[in-house]
Amino acid sequence: MLLYIIRRLAQSVLVMLTVALIAFTLFQFVGDPINNMVDQDTSLAERERIRKELGLDDPVIVQFWRFVENAAQGEFGVSYRLKKPVAELIAERFPATLELSIISAILALGIGIPMGVYTALNRERWTAKLFMTLSLVGVSLPTFLIGIFLILIFGVQLRWLPTFGRGEVVDLGWWTTGLLTASGLKSLIMPSITLAVFQMTLIVRLVRAEMLEVLRTDYIRFARARGLRDRAIHFGHALKNTLVPVITIIGLQVGAIIAFAIITESVFQWPGMGLLFVQAISEVDIPVMAAYLMLIALVFVVINLVVDILYVVIDPRLRTES
Amino acid sequence: MQVTGPTTTRAAGSDAPLLEIRDLRVEFPSRRGTVVAAQGVSLTLQPGEILGVVGESGAGKSTVAYATIGLLEPPGRMAAGEIRLGGERIDILPPEAMRRIRGKRIGMVFQDPLTSLDPLMTVEEQLVETMLTHLPISEREAKTRAVELLEQVGIPDAATRVKNYPHQFSGGMRQRVVIALAICCEPEVLLADEPTTALDVSIQAQILDLLKRLVRERGMGMLIITHDMGVIYEITDRVAVMYRSHLVEVGPSDKVLTRPDHPYTRSLIAAVPPPDRRIDRFPLVEYIESAGTATRKLDLASHWLGKARDFGAGDGPLLRLEHLTMRFLTRPSLIPSRRRWMTAVDDVSFDIRPGEVFGLVGESGSGKSTIARIITGLYRPEAGRVIFAGTDMTSLKSRREINRLRRQMQMIFQDPYSSLNPRMKVGDIVAEPIRFHRLAESEAEVRRIVADLLEHVGLGARAALRYPHEFSGGQRQRISIARALATRPRFLVCDEPTSALDVSIQAQILNLLKDLQEELGLTMLFISHDLPVIRQMCDRVGVMQRGKLVELAETETLFEAPQHDYTRHLLALMPRMRAA
């Protein structure tokens, strides 16, 4: 089991290195970093000097290693566009994105999983069919349109909720939170719903499909043949077995929420990392792009690691393998 | 009315049978009309009695069991009839009352032990949960009883094993756990749906013994469903024969097995290969499928199959295996020392003479199929040589050379449902080898040959235009044979060619193979786990155990005077049912 975790860790490191390579390649091939640092009238000799100073004439592998070392310390250089250290920019915006994502994840999982179970267990009932049709509508709604329609109804027409920004935030020194003020909470409502809907509908459909699959297995039939109560069969046996495959995907979905925050943040002008990233893309601000990429990769890797450990807790077949 | 145990019920029910099924009719409505899975089925079961329900696939045997326990898969439904347990009608009970009966008064054992247990719960948890659902006992008592139950079903070291998860048990042991779960609330009736079909022969015998012992000790009534006449012979008191959803005959087992009344029963029993003697041909079960075997004999001199057969006489063996060894990686790892291997074939050598049928017999995992796949080039052996017609196949490099030899050996597979590409027409399936090896001059000739081959395996030329799914298992196996013949081979590897087929179909396919072998002078490697079939088909037999060839002898010598312990063991397990 320890071996299993170690192997997973090794894989995670590999993933991070791959992403680092992609980020590094961005620096290498997309635009010339010197051009982004100097003025039009900097002399050629001066450029050469900076080039040397930055180690840009070192062998590629040495440069890559330096990049990885810096990245590991959260050092990604200076934003071309905002002329501020990238690490600082990210740190400013990270709390906004994380708060939004966590609230959305709670919404998506808290509503999605019970609804999936319900529709699987009562699939002939009209409510379940309605839920399924609604979930298909949910999958078909582009995230940004949900946001726009919410703004139109609750922001522009009814004027109930703020349509952009985080509202008032409380600065805790290392963290800024919108969860402690009324306007902060109000500002969170629409963005978090917008972000949650797509993931939620995916989770409903996934949980339902997996659960139906489990309900057809021999051991569920055998449990029925032993006269176990429906509740024990559904929640004791079926749900537990459903969770095994579902956990992986849910892990990916939670990660996806952070990435989808890009869209939500654009719609609601939410001052998070996603907005920073979109702006960086249109301006080809490579340091910001690279840093964001690495950070997202890190979040995914951590989530996947947690999922892997959860697996071992749930599934005895993995515990006894070694 | 709370019933406390089997004995009181029987007293209450006076002379009513323990279980009575009267005029059962089960329907499955579908878009193409209603399928009747069982009709007019009436059965009774007495305490302490074992009643076998036998029939071929699709005869409706399992439906009877599922109807009895109230678990018909929707949209299936009981359209008529009644089911009484101890005199009381149970088929009209509300779902909750029926649930209380399941597990408590009627237990059920399923076919596949590997999938019957919840993989995420320990054996103890599953046993305790079931007992607490039905019995007024405490969790402590339930745990004590769980260990006792495991001991009763013959699981060694029950006190520790009870804490294990299902995946930590072998197949046979898991079936014991399943049985423990089925009887943990002391049911009066036990339904067993093909309880030994998924198991190896030696395990089968043990499980049957266990079931028999439990029924006798506890005075349960058992309804056992099987397609296997051997099982019927081994443990049943009475037998009911089902054919196309009807019950055709019920009676004491010895009587039905030796003096059957119904013609279907007669032909069914006749089709079972006799283990104790060699017969020339299997009696054909005309009652079952009218698709006959080839009508006319082939004249090799003029027939296409006879062309280009001048393979060069050669007086040595046609096929020689020398020290064949093959291992499979069971745990891959980057570090060589951490890799785990399973030796599937361990230093096996034997010869096959031209024109003979050589049998390989052994239990699953003994390596017999691996040998077949090495010979036909599907696997590359790790060590050893395969010498075919004097050429070392393992050393050949040129594709053309390999293909030239490959053409001379073909294979017939076990599963008729997966051995034909479902997206190709039968005609194209049979024509593919002819086209690929350029064995015909023109497309017209290809089509003529295909038609002829299909005719010859008893399907008729029209079959060429259809798709495989339009054919039954036996017919598909005929298509496989036609495809194998299409390369004009002289050596045929048959890997369990009939083990997926019903016994009556098996007889037809075996007859066809026998005829072809004689007409075409084919050499054959015939692989099977079924000793009676081996006895009917083969000239010489090799016995495989865990990758090793433990005994090799002329067929009759092997059956009459086995030398190796393992051979004797296998022969002892062979059902000794005598055909009428």
Added chain:
Amino acid sequence: MADETILPDSAGRGEERPPSALARFLDSDLRWSFRRSPLVITAFLVTVLMIGAATFAPWVAPHDPFDLASLDLMDSLLPPAWMEGGDPRYLLGTDDQGRDILSTILYGARISLLVGFLSVILAMLIGVTVGLVAGYAGGVTDAVLMRIADIQLTFPAILIALLVDGVMRGILPPEAHEEVALFVLVLAIALSSWVQYARTVRSSTMVEKRKEYVQAAQVIGLPSARILLRHILPNVMGPVLVIATIQLALAIIIEATLSFLGVGVPPTSPSLGTLIRIGNDYLFSGEWWITVFPGLALIILVLAVNLLGDWLRDVLNPKLR
């Protein structure tokens, strides 16, 4: 399990003609289930109608929104025809430049569908090839290809598409970017979605590979390429078609999202996403129709395609019903 006796045998039905491909389709479960579901029929009609209207936009649309000569700034920001101040010539109103909303939707849907179809085809080509090779070859080839797929799957499609688009912006000069933006977009979406096909095809290839009909083909001596294309490919295409349908919906969403974020197709040839982006600026000033109608068109199109995909999955994979 089919009863041996029910199926036709040569003696009984030998003279009957086997059904033709058309007859088989007409009798198939697909058609049967199609006809039983009014929702699916509606979805099918809507999809066909929208694809048709978009394809023939130049002939169907009441105006040519890109013919600058026909535009009149006097007509700008008109509300839909049934509202006060609406103009019957412009059924769904006009935008800031006086373009007819209905016409821009038709032309926009054209771009959206074009990007959607092209990217699905490209992703399918990449994914099916990778999946077939990985599944059939196994071993190191499989391990490497699937690791790449795993890493890629770790990142949501939208992020990958954004990244590819960003990189292309960096590499290409701005003038050139405008021209190839559409193809960059197709490439970005395809690169972000091929994994779905690859994984599905790989796992079904691995299942098919072990089936005896493939071994039979090997015993005959057929070369691997022929076995892959002739025997395995036709048997793994079922799920691919289902994925393709669902991915078409997803690709349209991704395209719209990218265009909405301003990194998709250039505003000179707006897709539905671009239209929504443009309209978004007028949301607060009350000209809601500029956003809402393209938005509704997008939702209806995606929903219809998703309904079809969902239904296809149910029918082709009866396990899930």
